[in-house]
Amino acid sequence: MKTRVLYIEDEPFLGRIVSETLQQQGFELRLVADGAQVMKALQSFHPDICVLDIMLPNVDGYTLCKEIRAQKPGLPVIFLTARSETADLVKGFEAGGTDYIKKPFSMEELIVRINNQLQLLSSKKKPDAEADMIIGKYRLSASRYELISPTTTHKLSAREMEILQLLTSGNNRVVERRDLLMQVWGDDSFFNSRTLDVYVRKLRSLFEEDPNIELVTLKGKGYLFLVK
Amino acid sequence: MKTRVLYIEDEPFLGRIVSETLQQQGFELRLVADGAQVMKALQSFHPDICVLDIMLPNVDGYTLCKEIRAQKPGLPVIFLTARSETADLVKGFEAGGTDYIKKPFSMEELIVRINNQLQLLSSKKKPDAEADMIIGKYRLSASRYELISPTTTHKLSAREMEILQLLTSGNNRVVERRDLLMQVWGDDSFFNSRTLDVYVRKLRSLFEEDPNIELVTLKGKGYLFLVK
DNA sequence: TTCCATTAACCTTAATTAACCTTAATTGGC
DNA sequence: GCCAATTAAGGTTAATTAAGGTTAATGGAA
Incomplete structure (x- = not known):
């Protein structure tokens, strides 16, 4: 299944270039040009990661990031910015960003950092699926496909x-x-x-x-x- | 308890500056100048995070990072490097790095990125046991979707x-x-x-x-x- | 056959819409 | 500026619709 990237960028030229490159790399992409549409896109597109340009019309990227964080606590957000000042970077992380890339950047860097964020995420999602798990007074044996209660053992299908x-x-x-x-x-x-x-x-x-x-x-x- | 940073840097001047600044920020620091000592430091110092300069005598940083990863799979490793080529950055992430900072960098950037890595780590350890909230004589359990009053418990919808x-x-x-x-x-x-x-x-x-x-x-x- | 996955038919309830009501803002004449 | 008329924002309740629940029947592979 393709990884879904929500890309928030108001500059049409950059937006198109980056989108196309990412799509060529096998990502499923949704490009959104202004902040107002972001919340809607979160609902309908279900992205695995956000790439967020800071300089946007109307809303600023930091505020937007906080809103994203409020709605999707675990979703990685990579900031993209022309500003090179450290203070901006600090603000970016404070707003809940998980990485920060300065413009100009190479597409390879963006792709690698996207993959890195996703990997950090996935390594936290599945902490050994094979080990037995205790659920209340049951024990779930993933390797044997059994759910064991104090009184009986149920065989589970795949x-x-x-x-x-x-x-x-x-x-x-x-x-x-x-x-x-x-x-x-x-x-x-x-x-x-x-x-x-x-x-x-x-x-x-x-x-x-x-x-x-x-x-x-x-x-x-x-x-x-x-x-x- | 202080956060332990293992900092691998062969250049003495930079090493001292960075170490002192990090210590002032409340980190506990171990500075190590060559690769051979790193494995030992992992055992004795038990770092929470590594900051690793790529240009080292004898061993190169990528190999070292792979060894660190082999021994401590979950430990964040931030690369520090003068090389600005994207190919190096790609290699860095491939070697298991979790972030990559190009020299020259500001101390604020380093600190912020260290903290970010630690936070990503901690958020993966405890997937949010959101604390209950007290509202007047009610208690709101966000994780259970319940509003508990002295007399009853209401199930809340999403x-x-x-x-x-x-x-x-x-x-x-x-x-x-x-x-x-x-x-x-x-x-x-x-x-x-x-x-x-x-x-x-x-x-x-x-x-x-x-x-x-x-x-x-x-x-x-x-x-x-x-x-x- | 037997077991599992899926579909079908019908039921229940949360989410939304509709219709109508109430109240706070605004406007316009004096 | 003052005060009723107007209008836009929000409140209330009931009806509708859409998401999900339940149970039994069907179909397909081992």
Whole structure:
């Protein structure tokens, strides 16, 4: 699946060059020219990373970055700027930026830094998927495809396992329904199918024994796997 | 506890300047002048982060970085280099570096980038166990999507939670209606819809139990969440 | 066959829209 | 400047629509 880059740039020429190069590199790109559209793009495009030019009309990049951070806490944001003053760089990181590139920059540098941010992120997302996991009074054995409760052992199918891992790996984080569908089926043709719901139902019934475990639906967003 | 920085630099003058400045900033520092000592320092000093000059006698920085990575997979490594060629930067990241600073650099930049790396690291260790918030005689659990009053616990929907957080996060500050609409729906097509008002109504009714809590409308401006 | 994944049909509830009401701002005549 | 008329902003409630839940049936591979 392609990595989605949200690129916020008001200068049309630079915007086009950079966008095209990134697309050639296999990124899926959304170019947005002013701050007002950014929040909308976050909702509809679901980027994996933002590249944000600081000099924008209307809103300044720092404020925009803070808003992005408020809405998507884990999303990497790379600042792009002509300003070379250290004070700006400091402001950039304070605003929640995760990297900062000074203009003029080479495309290689941008690509490498994008990949670096994504790698830092992914290494934090999956901390060994194979080890057993304790969930309330259950134990999940990923290698054996089993969910072991004090009274019984349930065999899980590949799909059940995959979905359960995605739901639980988020450590009390909302797992977006879209992401789930994309990760498991890698496709949007499932977006109006009920298949995922059937699995959710199954997982819920598996955890019924322990009232402290709850799989909460956040309509329009996703799911939240809670263990008290 | 102080943050431990392992700084690998062969040039004595630069090494001293940088070390002293970092120490003044409250870092605990170990300066090491050649590659051979690095592995030993990793064991004895237990650094939180490495700052690594690429131009070293005997070993080159990339190789060294790979060795560090092999031994301490999670440790951030910032490259420091006089070479401005993009190819070097690419090599740096390939070798497992997590950031790359070109000389000449300002001390502020180094400090800010060190702190940024540490923060990225810490945010990956604990994926946000967002602290509960006390609102009058209620407690808001953002991670569980619950508003807990002395008498009952209300489950909140994703939207309700999002709006309530925006309203309360501003510490008795006016939250502009426009901003709310943008943050939650990321769109201006909602500017003449009544949806937000319906949520405001809902939130007000949730807080009815405590007369000291008031969600004030400032017509033409926005809302003010007041706790007496 | 048996097990798993998917679809189908129908149900429930959150999110949004609609219709109508209330109140704060603005305006315009005096 | 004062005060009613007007209008735009927001409130309220109910109806609608769209997201998701539930259960059973179908279909396909081992």
